[in-house]
Amino acid sequence: MPDLREVPDEPPPFLGTWRRVYVGVLIYLVVIISAFYLFTRAYR
């Protein structure tokens, strides 16, 4: 196996670190599920 550190990891274009981007995606998931839930309730 080659050295896995050979290719450098670049920072994301926004939010500074990838960890923050991932957290942002997870927050987005929570928000969108909540929005769909409210949508479902509103038209039930």
Place this chain on the structure above:
Amino acid sequence: MRPADWIVLIASLVSIVAYGLYRSRGSNTVDRYLLAGRSMPWYAMALSIMATQASAITFISTTGQSYVDGMRFVQAYFGLPLAMVVICATVVPVFHRTKVYTAYEYLEKRFDGKTRTLASVIFLCQRGLSAGLTIYAPAIVLSIILGWPERVTTLMMGATVVTYTVIGGIKAVTWSDVQQMCIIFLGLVVALVTCIALLPSSVSFGDAVYLAGAAGRLNAVTTDFSWNDRFNIWSGLLGSTFLFLSYFGCDQSQVQRYLTGRSIAQSRLSLLFNAVAKIPMQFFILFIGAMVFVFYLFIQPPVLFQHAELSRIQAMADFQPMQAQYNQAFEHRRQVALALAEAHHAGDSEAESRRVSEYRSAQQEIDDARARASRLVEATGGEKDFSDTNYIFLVRDALSAHRNCGAGNRGHFRGHHVGQLGGDQFAGDGDGGGFVQALCSPGGRRPPLPAGLSLGHAVLGRLRGGVRRMGQEAGVIDRGGERGGLALLRLAAGLLRAGVRVSAGSRDGHVYRHAGR
């Protein structure tokens, strides 16, 4: 086909192929051919990943799913962002840093050649079979449009994708995927706008949403847990997470896409774009299905959407009473739906509550009639567990055409467009369903048919069975929707990589079939 149709068809095909080939200039090394020289921007990879996962079958099937079962299918995508985050954090850097050409090459580096060969063979068999269906579907569409034999159009489709794939490599495939995805987005918007525009003039968009909701078609999130329920929030979060982990993390059809990224960051962004965009896109497609449901509240649909089976059972003695009952149930539901919309407008909560109960009861009558027709299909030699869900989105005008003319005249209806339906045909509720009667009356004068959809029954009729199963299985719909071009590229890549194996030293050399051991 009218001249304009020919122009659109030819221009689309030529521009997709030509643009793909143009963008793939210089793909003359293995690295450039299979990995685009690791130069692709995130947005091209993102749309290509999306196009690889989706297919025409996806758009047809999921709208039908929404029509019969509501929007809860969207929950099957809730695991996608979770899976993407895991893949971005773990898989993507490993694939990039090990500089592999395929997902299975990593298995060889990590384990041994036998493991890689086994995984490659399984993948090639699985995807090779699905590619046949994927190529066959558009070939049937072309066959009906052009009136040419299916074998000819299949060869035509195959030749087209083989040409730009073999000549252009992954770059050509990716850029043509980008174009196709743009066309699909446009088509989705047009479908929704058309569906809403064809509603009776007295039914506003707000009314349509209200009626869809009252019929349970806007159930985007269901929290009830049941082992027998395929689509709820729990199965979505848990089951689909693993499904998408395997699909995006291990399946070469997807891995190949993000391996072309110019950096780890670009590959991650392409996947995260899908993590963010895919759920709203699926919601939108399902919403179109809900609007199709509302459309059919006012325009009588056939009791079964699959014309082949409907034609077969129409000759049977049991059918006529069933059809009469269905007609009555439809008219009842139509009246109740209009009354419900009026009560909603008036703000009369008591009347509204009463009408909602009536409306749901009327819908149940329709469902019962359709269930009886399905049972009749099964009892008379049709498919077991018959379902016409995948035929809903496209079938209406074709059936109207069949009702209104003989088989010899069916070709006459090709080329009519939804846009030809004038607003006067929906003169409001006072028209007494004149348009419907005109369509359904055997001797009635036939108005222009909304026939952009007229390919539907013929296309799907021939794909019944295999496609239906694909459509009904949540993940399988997409997983089977791989572009034919990619499949062929993968076969070519498989020869080079999985079977023959390209030695490390030959990677930057020219593409030779004897490259390898």
